[in-house]
Amino acid sequence: MDRTEITKLQDYLRRKFGNDTIKLQPNMRRKEMVEVMIGDEQIGTLYKDVDEGETSYTVTISILDIDLDEA
Numbered sequence: 001m002d003r004t005e006i007t008k009l010q011d012y013l014r015r016k017f018g019n020d021t022i023k024l025q026p027n028m029r030r031k032e033m034v035e036v037m038i039g040d041e042q043i044g045t046l047y048k049d050v051d052e053g054e055t056s057y058t059v060t061i062s063i064l065d066i067d068l069d070e071a
Helices: 003-017
Strands: 022-026 033-038 041-051 054-061
Touching: 003 022, 003 033
Parallel strands: none
Antiparallel strands: 022 033, 033 041, 041 054
16 A cells, blocks of 8 residues: 555544554565554554455454453
């Protein structure tokens, strides 16, 4: 993903979730994936998939069981 695409996705996620601290950081090893951050904490990943000329994006959010105790 290029910088323009990442910026569009970041803006979309910020609007959708009402959270201006969401950041997307490129992964230098995997060009089709970025890290989803809230502040300084990585909460998941976002993957790009192009199939038969159609592009889709998948967000995976990881929640550790130890983080549930903080709630």
